Amino acid sequence: MTATTIVELPRPRGDSYLTDGTTLSSWLLTHDHKRIAILYCLSITVFFFIGGAAAALIRLNLITPRGLLLDAETYNRIFTLHGVVMVWLFLVPSIPTTFGNFLLPLMLGAKDLAFPRINLLSWYLFVLSGVIVLAGLIGGSVDTGWTFYEPLSSGYASGALVVVVGGIFVNGFSSILTGLNFVVTIHRLRAPGLTWYRLPIFCWSTYATSVILMLATPVLAVTLLLVAAEHLWGVGVFDPAHGGDPLLFQHMFWFYSHPAVYIMILPGMGVVSEIVPAFARKPLFGYHFVAWSSVAIAVIGFLVWGHHMFVAGESIYAALVFSFLSFIVAVPSAIKVFNWLATLHKGSISFEAPMLYALGFILLFTIGGLTGLFLATLAFDEHVTATYFVVAHFHYIMVGGMVSAYFAALHYWWPKVTGRLYPESWARFAAILIFFGFNLTFFPQFILGYLGMPRRYATYPPEFQVWNVFSSAGASILAAAYVLPLFYLTWSLFRGERAPGNPWGATGLEWQSASPPPTDNFERTPRVTRPPYDYPEPAA
Amino acid sequence: MSEHVLEKQFVDLAHQSETAELGIWGFIATEVLFLGGLFAAYGFFRYLHPAAIAQAAAHTDLKIGAANTALLLTSSFFMSWASLAARDGESRIVARVMFVAAALGVVFLGLKAIEYTDDIHEHLWPGPGFSLPTADPKAGEVFYFIYWLLTGIHALHLMAGIGAILVIANRARHGVFTRAYHAPVRVVSLYWHFVDIVWIFLFALIYLPGRGG
Numbered sequence: 001m002t003a004t005t006i007v008e009l010p011r012p013r014g015d016s017y018l019t020d021g022t023t024l025s026s027w028l029l030t031h032d033h034k035r036i037a038i039l040y041c042l043s044i045t046v047f048f049f050i051g052g053a054a055a056a057l058i059r060l061n062l063i064t065p066r067g068l069l070l071d072a073e074t075y076n077r078i079f080t081l082h083g084v085v086m087v088w089l090f091l092v093p094s095i096p097t098t099f100g101n102f103l104l105p106l107m108l109g110a111k112d113l114a115f116p117r118i119n120l121l122s123w124y125l126f127v128l129s130g131v132i133v134l135a136g137l138i139g140g141s142v143d144t145g146w147t148f149y150e151p152l153s154s155g156y157a158s159g160a161l162v163v164v165v166g167g168i169f170v171n172g173f174s175s176i177l178t179g180l181n182f183v184v185t186i187h188r189l190r191a192p193g194l195t196w197y198r199l200p201i202f203c204w205s206t207y208a209t210s211v212i213l214m215l216a217t218p219v220l221a222v223t224l225l226l227v228a229a230e231h232l233w234g235v236g237v238f239d240p241a242h243g244g245d246p247l248l249f250q251h252m253f254w255f256y257s258h259p260a261v262y263i264m265i266l267p268g269m270g271v272v273s274e275i276v277p278a279f280a281r282k283p284l285f286g287y288h289f290v291a292w293s294s295v296a297i298a299v300i301g302f303l304v305w306g307h308h309m310f311v312a313g314e315s316i317y318a319a320l321v322f323s324f325l326s327f328i329v330a331v332p333s334a335i336k337v338f339n340w341l342a343t344l345h346k347g348s349i350s351f352e353a354p355m356l357y358a359l360g361f362i363l364l365f366t367i368g369g370l371t372g373l374f375l376a377t378l379a380f381d382e383h384v385t386a387t388y389f390v391v392a393h394f395h396y397i398m399v400g401g402m403v404s405a406y407f408a409a410l411h412y413w414w415p416k417v418t419g420r421l422y423p424e425s426w427a428r429f430a431a432i433l434i435f436f437g438f439n440l441t442f443f444p445q446f447i448l449g450y451l452g453m454p455r456r457y458a459t460y461p462p463e464f465q466v467w468n469v470f471s472s473a474g475a476s477i478l479a480a481a482y483v484l485p486l487f488y489l490t491w492s493l494f495r496g497e498r499a500p501g502n503p504w505g506a507t508g509l510e511w512q513s514a515s516p517p518p519t520d521n522f523e524r525t526p527r528v529t530r531p532p533y534d535y536p537e538p539a540a
Numbered sequence: 541m542s543e544h545v546l547e548k549q550f551v552d553l554a555h556q557s558e559t560a561e562l563g564i565w566g567f568i569a570t571e572v573l574f575l576g577g578l579f580a581a582y583g584f585f586r587y588l589h590p591a592a593i594a595q596a597a598a599h600t601d602l603k604i605g606a607a608n609t610a611l612l613l614t615s616s617f618f619m620s621w622a623s624l625a626a627r628d629g630e631s632r633i634v635a636r637v638m639f640v641a642a643a644l645g646v647v648f649l650g651l652k653a654i655e656y657t658d659d660i661h662e663h664l665w666p667g668p669g670f671s672l673p674t675a676d677p678k679a680g681e682v683f684y685f686i687y688w689l690l691t692g693i694h695a696l697h698l699m700a701g702i703g704a705i706l707v708i709a710n711r712a713r714h715g716v717f718t719r720a721y722h723a724p725v726r727v728v729s730l731y732w733h734f735v736d737i738v739w740i741f742l743f744a745l746i747y748l749p750g751r752g753g
Contacts, residue, residue: 105549112549114559180566188559189549218570222577226689235666235685236678237581243678248584252577520548 016419016516031116032519037102038417039123040093045486047089047130052482054082059441059475062468067458075458076143083146084137084164088171089130091398092260095267096213097126097178099409100206102417104182106510106517107200109191109526114184118177125174132167136160145456147253150246153227154239162231165224172221179213182206191509193528197291200508200532201284204291205270208298212259212266216302220256223249250312254305262301264398265365266294268405269336272358275412276340278506279355280347283533286339293332300329307376311385319378326376333369337362352504353427357408360435364400368393371446386456389449392442400438407434407485414489415499419516422496426488433481440474507534545721557723564727568734575693575738582686582745589679594750596674596683599664604655605747608648609739615644616736619729626722631715634725638709641732645702652695659684687746694742697735704728 017034021027027035057078061070070078101119105112113119136142140160144152153161186207190199226237227249236242238249277284284290306314306322314322340362349355371393375381384390407430414422444467449455453464460468502511509528513521550556586593618641625633663671666685674680708728711717717725 110549112547114549115563116547116549176570180563180570183566184559184563187562188555214566214570215573218574219577222574226577226581229689230685233666233685234668235681237585237682237685243676243682245584245588248581252580 015518016514017519018419018516020519029120031112031120033101033105033113033116033119034417034517034519036119036123037098037100040097040101040126043123043127043130044090044093044098047085048482050134051082051085051090052479054078054085056475056479058082059472061458062460063472065460065462065465070458072458073141073143076145076456077137077141079456080143080145081137084133084168086398087146087260087264088168089133091264091402092175092213093126093178094264094402094406095271095409096182096206096209096263097122099202099271099413100178100182100209100267103202103413103510104185104206105189106416106513106521107203107508108185108189109194109509109522109528110185110189111520111522113181114188115181119181122174122177122181125170125177129167129169129171129174132170133164134167136163136167140164147257148224148227148249149253150227150238150244150249151240154231154236154244155241157231159231162228165228169221169224169228172217172224175213175217176221179210179217182210183214186210191526191528194509197288198528198530198532199291200270201273201287201290201294202267202270205266205273205294208294209263209266209270211298212263212301216256216259216263219252220260223252223256226252247309247313250309251305254308255302258305258308259298259301261394261397262297264402266297268361268365268402269294269333271405271409271412272340272361273336274506274508275354275358275408276343277533277535278412278504279352279358280344280349281535282343282347283531283535283537284339285342285345286335287531287533289335290339293335296332297329300325300332304329307381310378310381323376323378327373330369330373330376333365337366337369351428352411353422353424353431354408354412356428356431356435357404357411360431360438361401361404361408364396364404364435364438368396368401371396384449386454387449388445388453388455391455392445392449395442395445400442404434404438407431410485410489412504413510414492415503416510416513416515416517418493418496419499420492420496421499421503422492423488426484430481430484430488433477433484437474437477437479437481441471441478442474444468444470444474507532553720553723557721557726560723560727561730564730568730571697571734571738575690578686578690578693579741579745582690585679585682585686586749589676592674592676592679593683596672596680596750597746597748598750599662599672600687600747601655601658602747602751604651605743608651609743611644611648611651612736612739615641615648616733618644619732622725623729626712626717626725627719629717629719629722631712631717631722634717634722635709635712638705638712638725642702642705642709645698645705649695649698649702652691690742691746694735694738697738701728701732701735704731 017032027039030036057070058075061067061075067075101113140163141158142160142164144157144161148165186203230237230239230242230244234242236244238244238246240246273284273290304322304326306318307326310319371389375384375390375393411422411427414420448464448467451464453460499515501513501515504511509526512526546553546556550559618637621637622634622641625637659665663669664684666681666688670681670684672680672684705728708724712725
């Protein structure tokens with residue numbers, strides 16, 4: 001398994017990055033990409049459970065048609081909190097800021113990112129934004145949903161909206177700087193011999209994600225700046241009561257937020273592209289296509305925002321073009337799925353926890369992607385716009401897809417990050433539980449949406465109750481399955497078996513370093529001479 | 541000294557310098573998108589209300605706008621000079637010409653402050669007190685709303701630029717920069733030129749509409 005480049009080094013004489021400095025300030029002022037990744041991981045875990053608690057309240061409320069415990073006003077605030085926290089404080093940063101930060105320099109054979117101080121600054125901006133956003137959401141009454149549509153966010157919004165929007169503005173600069181750091185690092189800090197086509201797919205997908213972070217996030221920032229400013233001045237750029245145009249808001253918002261959807265899936269695709277070859281013991285099928293499909297998604301993803309506005313008053317010609325482009329953007333995603341399947345074909349597959357999560361990702365992402373094509377179809381979209389069909393669709397992508405990929409990554413690289421092995425049986429159990437809990441939660445929502453149940457209401461007609469009860473039951477399983485890793489992973493930190501440098505026998509430079517890696521990652525800068533995923537070809 | 545400035549993730553100073561330059565180009569790309577949103581909003585309203593926007597724009601102070609354009613262009617000339625001097629390792633010349641560029645930026649801000657004061661006296665601050673007779677009063681107000689935002693954001697960028705220049709020029713004064721190591725000068729000058737170019741667009745879009753024959 002000395003697949004890529006250098007012979008596996010013995011554990012270095014000195015410390016690992018975890019023991020290199022133990023004071024609080026050695027963590028809070030660190031420039032080490034690996035420690036910053038840990039800081040991010042801890043912060044987004046907190047935000048994940050805050051957003052998850054809000055989701056639990058939503059599902060609890062929807063058990064009965066009249067709403068079990070929340071009045072409509074509170075319900076609106078809760079789903080707004082759920083959306084805002086999950087999108088900006090968990091999903092967008094999730095894989096890039098944790099595994100991107102931790103792995104990118106290791107995969108590139110570099111000692112750190114290009115701009116380590118800016119990396120730390122990004123984390124501080126992120127935490128600051130989290131505090132501001134939560135203060136606004138919990139302290140004030142913001143009930144616009146995460147999309148801040150006008151005029152909900154102008155004439156009808158409270159002053160706390162300005163606080164929340166300001167927090168997301170700060171969050172944007174954290175994203176922008178992270179994206180910039182990654183792009184420059186991938187361009188400039190590849191080890192000798194590590195050409196673009198020798199990069200692991202995780203690097204390609206992180207690159208594509210980072211380009212979107214850099215180029216889409218500023219538009220969100222300026223859009224939210226305009227929302228806050230028109231709120232403070234009482235002037236209308238978007239607010240129709242003051243001569244503004246709410247459609248302009250939707251255009252500018254989705255110009256960011258549709259590409260942002262790909263921020264919330266491309267990194268997951270990168271993770272799965274690492275895990276599938278490792279547990280099928282085969283090279284990744286169609287490497288070049290998988291690599292370029294990430295770039296294609298990033299580029300085409302900028303041209304499809306209008307499909308969020310089919311019923312908002314966009315011209316029929318614009319709608320036709322956006323519909324067509326939305327079908328086109330599905331092609332590179334399909335290319336990836338087919339290539340993962342072809343990689344599995346005739347592989348020696350083993351079903352460790354990361355692989356279970358990755359297979360779950362492939363299935364759930366495919367369902368989410370295919371229902372996306374339903375929504376790109378103009379006539380069908382009119383029927384299900386703003387129903388639970390849409391909610392189910394994007395949860396299949398973001399939760400079934402991205403959160404599964406996040407857990408896949410967490411388990412796959414856990415030995416590398418912590419130097420400990422996690423308990424395999426518990427992890428497999430959690431992976432399977434998440435899969436079933438997820439489907440039970442969200443599949444009924446496709447049916448509810450098709451039957452016409454609108455999203456974002458605290459109450460619903462009684463005939464929808466049975467599907468809602470299914471969904472809420474699934475959510476309780478999902479909640480348990482998400483809490484489970486918190487316990488056994490924490491346990492493994494202290495009691496888990498020590499991990500060898502390369503427990504999976506995987507290719508990739510990160511596995512050539514010790515577990516956990518030393519502060520400078522490698523004793524000598526590695527020299528790369530082989531293609532990625534250099535697993536032995538199976539006998540014909 | 542070169543060992544001192546070389547960070548561990550780079551092979552040598554050239555590697556570090558080229559990386560820093562790529563970084564600032566990337567940052568400029570994000571800035572283009574940031575300001576692009578405001579320019580898009582501007583374009584949208586100008587397309588919807590061409591007459592009112594032209595009338596509103598004719599109320600801006602062309603003299604100050606033109607003087608400020610000249611000031612920034614001149615400051616960019618000095619920044620280019622600083623870049624060239626840095627390439628030749630003339631650290632003290634770098635310091636001198638950068639101070640001139642920063643001083644021109646400060647004069648720009650002074651003139652801008654005078655212009656802002658006049659604007660407020662003429663009730664051009666958006667909100668309840670706003671008054672400007674145009675074909676569509678709301679559109680006139682939106683024009684000034686975007687005017688304040690765009691020029692305000694530009695002024696903030698300029699202040700950041702002046703701050704950066706002063707820090708770098710102070711290092712230059714101590715002879716830090718050599719033929720091999722002068723990336724910070726290149727980076728700050730690219731940023732300064734970008735802020736200058738943004739102003740050229742602002743000048744054309746804010747001061748010139750409604751003034752042609």
